[in-house]
Amino acid sequence: MTPTSRLSGLRDHDPLERRTLVEEAAGLGPGALACLDPAQGLTLSQADHMVENVVGILGVPVGIATNFRIDGVDRLVPMATEEPSVVAAASNAARIARATGGFSTSTTGDVMIAQVQVVDAVDPEGARLRLLEARDELLALADAQDPLLVSLGGGANDISVRTLPTRTGTQVIVHLHVDVRDAMGANAVNTMAEALAPRVAEIAGARTLLRILTNKADLRLTRVRAVFPADLLGGAQVVADIEAASAFAEADAYRAATHNKGIMNGITAVVLATGNDTRAVEAGCHSHAARDGAYRSLSRFERTPDGDLVGTLEAPLAVGLVGGATRAHPTARAGVDLLRIDSARELAATIAAVGLAQNLAACRALAAEGIQRGHMTLHARTIAASAGATVGEIAEVAARIVADGRIRVEHAAEVLADLRRSSS
């Protein structure tokens, strides 16, 4: 069976039934996603080998975003998040985008940047040029640190050097550009930077300080585009209002912060589900949003000549399929298996698509009925649980507080007490 992500009504099943349906739809064998079950996920001893002073494990819900078609391939996407309505929103937007073929992506490649900071240079500009003259030597020295990466077609491929006036004097900053292939690349480029530092100091006739990657990974940009039909969004006025909402986020930092948070609801959930570094990706995305000096939205929504809505997003996505927790964490491995991806680029493309989908869903809701109708309806289950409802009581309590239009903990407690009185 050709894998499909169109799993209408997945919500109507229980988690175990959903997992089976997802395994089948993704073309995986029975039990392929068993590691998504807490009982077969990360063990305490595995966790104890990942970070320090381990005493326990925090469980995070993993939902499956459906309907995604990315560069012509259907993908069911794992999203690790505690926030209600995020998975539903992404799935809904992906459903709408399917009508025009889904999401199309492109990438600038897999290049990460390591910085080497040079201080106390007597002749900063002279040092800069001497370092540029030594480019080939420095690249070879970097490559010597990671023969496996070079054998895979990766490795150091350029340097750039600039002088940087600072309040402690003019510094010389070396950027080492490294193609890290399918790794996130932090450890790889940090190792190279530390190996280069003594030779850089010698050439510059100065001292080196920081040798570390930058998370402003703007040589590793992923771009995604999708067209959302006006009729599926709610008509021409909704298209115009989403475009006005986008213009607001492009022009105002206060709105852009929330607009981008909506994007990161999608991006971070997939980064986490695949065992990647959420802090690195978020630092990269937010620094990219401020790349021209003002903090702006990472995405844009525009009306097409046909009156539909085209969404575009560009962001640095430093994620890997090897290294980090991706291979060490069984649940992350199951998430990657579900995606059926073969490269870090495909993972980044998927992440960008979910970010754009999340963003569209939020902006559509905001521009149409408001965010609370969809969000709070799904949030009602969390409210019911907060009021003390058991697993068997949550659905009834949630339905009642939604019907009453009072999605609040104290009302849920009243409904719960009433439910228990009537059933005793």
Ligand SMILES: CC(C)(COP(=O)([O-])OP(=O)([O-])OC[C@H]1O[C@@H](n2cnc3c(N)ncnc32)[C@H](O)[C@@H]1OP(=O)([O-])[O-])[C@@H](O)C(=O)NCCC(=O)NCCSC(=O)C[C@@](C)(O)CC(=O)[O-]
């Ligand atoms: C919540 C919906 C989707 C309901 O929207 P709806 O039109 O009532 O949904 P529906 O019942 O017609 O279902 C349509 C599709 O949505 C999905 N869907 C729908 N419900 C579920 C569910 N329970 N479980 C799983 N999937 C669900 C599902 O894909 C379904 O189709 P199917 O695949 O079944 O044929 C809509 O109201 C929505 O998208 N709201 C936006 C909510 C949102 O964006 N939440 C994110 C958190 S808030 C946030 O991002 C921060 C923010 C808002 O500040 C960002 C910003 O300011 O930009």
Ligand SMILES: NC(=O)C1=CN([C@@H]2O[C@H](COP(=O)(O)OP(=O)(O)OC[C@H]3O[C@@H](n4cnc5c(N)ncnc54)[C@H](OP(=O)(O)O)[C@@H]3O)[C@@H](O)[C@H]2O)C=CC1
């Ligand atoms: N963002 C930040 O500021 C920082 C983040 N980190 C953390 O480090 C974690 C992992 O960094 P990363 O460098 O990716 O991890 P690893 O060093 O664990 O993995 C990269 C290594 O995997 C090997 N490898 C095997 N196959 C491939 C392939 N196809 N492509 C590339 N490498 C391959 C290479 O091994 P070999 O060594 O033999 O070449 C490569 O060096 C990140 O997830 C992050 O959490 C760490 C420091 C700072």
